Amino acid sequence: MDFFSYQDNTLFAEDVSLAQIAAEHGTPTYVYSRKTLERHWYAFDNALSAHPHLICFAVKANSNIGVLSVLAKLGSGFDIVSGGELARVLAAGGDPGKVVFSGVAKTEDEIRFALEQEILCFNVESFAELDRIQKVAAELNVQAPISLRINPDVDANTHPYISTGLKANKFGIEHEKAVETYQYAKTLPNLTIKGMDCHIGSQLTETAPFVDALDRLLSLVDELASLDIHIKHLDVGGGLGVTYKDEVAPHPNDYASAIASRMAQRPELTLIMEPGRAIAANAGVLLTKVEFVKQNAEKNFAIIDAAMNDLLRPALYSAWQDIVPVLPRLNTPKVTYDVVGPVCETGDFLGKDRDLAIQSDDILAVKSAGAYGFVMSSNYNTRTRAAEILVDGEQVHVVRKREVLADLWANESTV
Ligand SMILES: Cc1ncc(COP(=O)(O)O)c(C=O)c1O
Ligand SMILES: N[C@@H](CCCC[NH3+])C(=O)O
Numbered sequence: 001m002d003f004f005s006y007q008d009n010t011l012f013a014e015d016v017s018l019a020q021i022a023a024e025h026g027t028p029t030y031v032y033s034r035k036t037l038e039r040h041w042y043a044f045d046n047a048l049s050a051h052p053h054l055i056c057f058a059v060k061a062n063s064n065i066g067v068l069s070v071l072a073k074l075g076s077g078f079d080i081v082s083g084g085e086l087a088r089v090l091a092a093g094g095d096p097g098k099v100v101f102s103g104v105a106k107t108e109d110e111i112r113f114a115l116e117q118e119i120l121c122f123n124v125e126s127f128a129e130l131d132r133i134q135k136v137a138a139e140l141n142v143q144a145p146i147s148l149r150i151n152p153d154v155d156a157n158t159h160p161y162i163s164t165g166l167k168a169n170k171f172g173i174e175h176e177k178a179v180e181t182y183q184y185a186k187t188l189p190n191l192t193i194k195g196m197d198c199h200i201g202s203q204l205t206e207t208a209p210f211v212d213a214l215d216r217l218l219s220l221v222d223e224l225a226s227l228d229i230h231i232k233h234l235d236v237g238g239g240l241g242v243t244y245k246d247e248v249a250p251h252p253n254d255y256a257s258a259i260a261s262r263m264a265q266r267p268e269l270t271l272i273m274e275p276g277r278a279i280a281a282n283a284g285v286l287l288t289k290v291e292f293v294k295q296n297a298e299k300n301f302a303i304i305d306a307a308m309n310d311l312l313r314p315a316l317y318s319a320w321q322d323i324v325p326v327l328p329r330l331n332t333p334k335v336t337y338d339v340v341g342p343v344c345e346t347g348d349f350l351g352k353d354r355d356l357a358i359q360s361d362d363i364l365a366v367k368s369a370g371a372y373g374f375v376m377s378s379n380y381n382t383r384t385r386a387a388e389i390l391v392d393g394e395q396v397h398v399v400r401k402r403e404v405l406a407d408l409w410a411n412e413s414t415v
Contacts, residue, residue, distance in 0.1 A: 003033040004285060004367070011326045011365055013391040018287055018326045021396065022363045025387055027289045028306035029402075030374050032062075034392040036283035037070050037370075040252070044275055045074075047256030051263055053271040054120075056100050058238045059085040061276030061371040062284070066390045066399025068092035071279075077120065079238065079274035083110035086117060096120075100235060100272065102149065102199070104170060105129075111136045111144075121145045123197045123235065125172055130185050137190035146185060147195030147235060150178050150220065152213040154200055172198065178220055182229050193229060195272070196221060199237025202277060205249045207258045210236060214262050221269070234263070235272035242281045244368050245320045252278055277371040284370020286311055286386070287326070288350075290362045293337070300337045302358060307341025308348040309380040311366060311373050315347040322367040323351045325358060332357035339364070343381050374400075379408055 003014050011018045013031050021031055044055045056077035059068065063085060068078070069092040077098030078089045089099060096117035104125045106114075111133055114122065124130055124146050137144035151172030173181050185191050200213050214236055221231045236259055241249035250258075256273070263271055288306035295301070313319035323339055337358070339351040350366055358364070377385050384403035389396060 003036045004282075004365070006328075009328060009330070011324065013285070015394045016391050016396055018285070018365060019363060021389060021391075022287050022289065022326065024396075025389060025398065026402065027287050027363065028310050028386040029287045030284055030369060030386055030388045031287055031365075032064070032067055032280075032284045032370055032388070032390045032399075034070050034390055037067065037279060038074060040279040040283060041071055041074055041076060043252040044256055044273060044279070047253045048260050048271060048273070051260045051271055052267065052269075053260075053273070054098060054233075056098065056235075056272055056274045057279055058274045058276030059089060060375060061238075062280040062373070063088050063375055064388050064390075064399050065092045066388070066397060067280070068094060070390070077272070079276075083107070083113045086110075086114060086119070090117065100147070100197070100274070102197075102274070106132070108132060108136055112140065115140055115142055115144060119145075121147050121194050121233075121235075123147050123149045124185075125149050127181060127184065130181070130188060130191065134188040134190050143190055143192045145194045146191050147193075147197045147233070148173055148178065148181055148185065149197050149199070150175055150217060152198050152200065152216040154209050154212045154216070175216060175220075179223060179227070182224055183227070186229060193231070195233040195235055196231050197235030197237060197272070199274065200239060202239050203241040203247075204239045205241040205247050207250050207255050210239070210255065211258055211262065214259060218262065218266075231269065233270040233272055235274065238274040238276050238278070240275055240278040242277055242368065242371075244281075245322070249278075279371075281368045281371035284368075284373060286366040286369040286373060288364050288366065290358050290360055290364060291342070292360055293335075293358065300335050302337040302339045302354075302356065302364075304339060304341060304350065304364060306350060306366070306386070307343040307381070307383065308345060308350075309343055309378045309383050310341070310386050311350060311369060312376045312378075313372055314350050315345070316376075321351065321369060323354050323356070324365050324367065325356065326363040326365055329357040329359070329362075332359075343383070379403075382408060384408065 072094040081103040149172040308315040387402040388400035
């Protein structure tokens, strides 16, 4: 069941009309569905129920505290990449004991903060980072739980900007250097080796690359065991793709089952997953108003009040996201539009060549915007960032107010 669906020719989020949300709260506004977030999280959790596991939502995909609090209440863990994300998880009521900390360059301050909060594990990406964590842990006189992020060198077949598991990418520790890095970690007195992890890329639409990466990791786990280094959890990262247009991504059930079946003979190895997009993308839309329609000799433009600063994915990756009217005009002929924002860049489009029956003041919904949407927004062109709303049945929660213009320069000064 889709919780964003038309009822009486009006697009709804759960039991609330998006036309009503636009009228009461203005645009541009992100709208999330609590039921969708929960259903997607449970799809992963249920599929792994036969195996010890932890689902760590990738906070980078959507770090709104309201969204994180929904997942925290389900018992979710979290994958973070900064001290800021850890602070958000704590503010949302998340359990730091279920937090894994990824990222290629954690600062000393971030490591200290995470150690003080007693997070589950640091996913370490280099020799130098092992030394840095050792130094901070020694200063605090604690043991730091660590896992090494192994770069398995598998091709994830995704957009080159979001492929992370190849030798050419900056991420992780080379597969060939994994054993010596673990041996080195074992010599550091304030580190406790807990796990092994990988993350091979994002928006993957096949299961095979995940399984290939897992197989490479499992053979490493066995090799390490023979050297008396015992891995307690295996973290396969995130990356499961979603349907934006016509991609056919595996259902989380099928994907998680494929991974879990490889682990069936290893009940001692806890499985961790870090899905972001698969949980959040189709749990959100971006509501926007048509300001003007404009025509030149070559094109029709629908100029909307959302722009690349609100949703960067089309400009950055040429990503395609569906754009639909909230109140479809049934008797108006469709025209082919480029759907563009008010920002002064030719790359400022949210959709190209879209067939729409629209007029000024109509409200549109850009779909699949719950992941890598608001989190990648900016104040470019001194635009205030969108409001964020979470719908829960008939309830509407404003989980982030629209920014106030004067706040944008509150920390600046004249000279
Ligand atoms: C280390 C790590 N874990 C998890 C994720 C989440 O990925 P996705 O949103 O594709 O599931 C990412 C982003 O690609 C990541 O870099
Ligand atoms: N921001 C990207 C995904 C990057 C994933 C983070 N490692 C997107 O919108 O698709």
